[in-house]
Amino acid sequence: MSAQPGTVAGAQAVPAKKTKVRHKQNGAALFFLTPWLIGLVCLTLGPMAASLYFSFTDYSILSSPRWAGFANYVTMFTEDKLFLVSMKVTFLYVFVSVPLKLIFALAVAMLLDKGIRGLGFYRTIYYIPSLLGGSVAISMLWRKMLGGDGLVNHALAFIGIEAPDWVGNPKYALYSLVLLSVWQFGSSMIIFLAGLKQIPADYYEASSVDGAGKARQFFNITLPILSPVIFFNLVMQIITSFQSFTQSFIISNGTGGPVNSTLMYSLYLYKKGFAFFQMGYASAMAWVLVILIGLFTLLVFRTSKSWVHYEDGGK
Amino acid sequence: MTYATGKTEWLRHSFVILLAFIMLYPVLWMLGSSFKPANMIFSEVWIWPSEWVFSNYAKGWAGTQGNTFALFLKNSALISIGAVIGNVVSCSMAAYAFARLDFRFRAIGFGLMLMTLMLPHHVTLIPQYILFHKLGWINTYYPLIVPKWLATDAFFVFLIVQFIRGVPRDLDEAATIDGCGPIRIYTSIIMPLALPALITTTIFTFLWTWDDFFSQLLYLSEVSKYTVPLGLRLFLDSSSQSDWGPMFAMSVLSLVPCFVIFIICQKYFVQGIATSGIKG
């Protein structure tokens, strides 16, 4: 993809070499990073290290941990069938829901960014589902809407389609979760909107004068300038979707059913830790997930050089 | 900028309105349910109550043992506002360093920050609890606010980094030549230009803190310190009688501050950046 936003003067063409000449700013960086460093060292790294230690023990929460070596990791890959089930469910969920949600959020954000009467009103309305998050009301509502006798099926029956129970059927239950996740596109939309706000209007004006069509404007101006934000949303959605917990927890009432069809990795991990008192095992599962998410994130970061365009010259 | 006209405009509008209805439905349903008697909330198909009950609001507002819902709202507001200020200040500082300053271990630090996002929080809950217990912070608001002042929400650091990187470097280079130090550049150039990101941080931090159930449950034990999410679940039991009516009534009520924050913030969103003069 071309990183040159059409005819607009390229502010992006800052030579990368320039920065090499500059002095390191260690002192200033230390000043700005102090709160973060204190938080990292005191609040974050300790508990992370503890969980890594737990993953090599039989920690049950209620009694103290005993060293177990790699037993948890071995069990996971050799004995535990539900581990593989939850892995499969999660991968399917991530690969279907992340692109759907992002494309939908971007489309709506662009729709709203153009002049529409009552813009603020719609923006507020569209954020509502994300506002309700994981509340009890949502789980009840979701059953009512997508259940066998729910609103959606009433509507489908009206046009002569007999539809299954979307939440109660193991074949479709996961897709009802995907739908719920796409429905809560508000947060991604807000971030896209914030990104669109950063694009100066005169870029578009200049290219309009040059006779660029909408499609060309989109590919030459919007996408490149928005790319850091798209990249952010993509990385964050991958990270959070792999850990997605609340949705499957509230929709399946904490069971991951029917027939484990919505048993997301994080839900299973939670059950292992808190309901079945195997926090050691749960910690091991968590670190396997870290490696997995880390690999995917690294992959996305590697590819980003070819499609993410930074105004600061890619430094 | 050209505006679409005629048919496409009409299509766009009807799509936007239809979508709005789908998005609005749950709130309407909650609103309807908050006026229904408990036995009709789940059995009635339509949103409009066939029998109106207003006592749900009174009963919900009364809370428990003299701790009214007003108290829960106040507590939640306190925590949420503390968290917002903390996140905006600390995350933007860290983000500025990662995005603009050149220092040793930058790549490692950035990677470490992202890694903190990847570990499911269920396995760090207990060590964190033990830590806060040792600090004597259980049953206080510190575990809910202090971490926000220490930029532990990497989500927002990363978000602001991405926005700062969208600001041309020429601007701070010009400022450097004019003799500005990093602090001046941070306060007078980068922060104003990253305003959409800061507003986004404000909105999300407020709403997510407002909604957060489990850590508030974990760290608060006295009922007089309870927050809205805890207050809402006080009405619900698994095996005995649950008071759904009051729960829905107070759920509706607790959305009001969220809407207010959202509407105030998004105003800045619209006005926030008139970048035209700055770029180019």
Next chain:
Amino acid sequence: MNSRKRKAALGLIASALVFSGCASGGGTTASGGAAEKKPDAAAASSGGGDKKIELRMTWWGSQTRHDLTTKALKLFEQKHPNITIKAEYSGWDGYFDKLSTQVAGSNAPDLIQMDYAFLTEYAKRGALLDLGPYVQSKDLRTEDHDKSMIKAGSVDNKLYAITMGVNAPGIIYNASVFKELGIEEPKENWTWNDLADIATKISKAKGKGYYGMVDGSGTTNIFEIMVRQNDRTLFKDGKLGATKEDFQQWFKLWDDLRKSGGATTPEMTATMTNAQETRPIALGTGAMDFTWSNQMLAFKNAMKNKNDELKIQVIPHGAGEKKSGEYLKPSQFISGYAKTAHPKEVAMVIDFLINDPEATAILGAERGVPVNSKIRDQLKSSLSDLDKMVFGFIDTVSKNSSDIDPPYPQGYAEIDKNFKSSSEQIAFGQGKMDAVIDQFMTGSSQILSKAK
């Protein structure tokens, strides 16, 4: 030996937590929980009897329970001016997650409302106070308690929990629907076949969208009753006690009932929750359901059709049953925390909530029928009609029931979850019934052997 290991392990965690050096102001002792007591509490326990003592008590429930329990605790404080009780109550959501985290942090409340399903896990891992000594010292009186409830609260012959209310499983049914269809109401001696016949008849008579009975194939507690009718126990000596025949009999019963249309469809069953408001009987789409006797009131309040009359009958008998499968079960327990600084006072509060006539008059039957027989008789005069029916039902069950088996072994929660998903597998036709049963049985044995 054990405690040394424990210290070492705790030290490890502690050092992992503070290896950065700034996590803790004071030097972190590696002595674990003992050092964790609140300073004021520790001071109080070392002094005489007049010193102020502060206890913390936690329970889950809804508004009614919060009101009644705090009222009873206030009364206790009036009678014991040197003791204050801090109430830390919440809804059901997250209750046990919080509790186990508190136990991990050596910071659990002194008095804990406990659930039957979790008792063994907490007791075996040393989180609960052994109440035996206080029964002996008469601080906690249990003479008038049902013996089977003492057994239910004991793990490895030590008393860890006192029953706050007695419960019995039964079939709840909408008597008005029976009357409307001219079907005879179930009798005390009815069998599983009767249940199947009635359910099928009701489904046929009411037509599409209405079901005679909720598919209960995933409910471990009721399966346990059938196992007991076959003169076996669900668990025996930390192993699975139910045989393959028990499982086959159980799942076949439900499979037939689903095929005949008498039981709810798998999809419907899968979307139900424990909340009474979501059950078919409340929504007006079903005539019968399993219930625990203390849930009758919640069902009644959740009924779409307020005028329908609800009744409860015993769990059906086995065709050639070898013994009565039914048993009385604690609806909730109250326990003490193992590391409490004031075990004697904890025992006193428990005693007060269970045996004091004034306190029990306040608490009523909200947590189930009182465990103390004298209190039960005393309460009978002031009961509502519905409570009278529940008390009567408990009497019926207790006449015929056999004793409850020892509390479930460690690992039960996971087995319970697998039982439910196995039942769904069969209901949705994913795999042959025999194969699913085999898989469940080997899985359970694995879990049980590991849990030790």
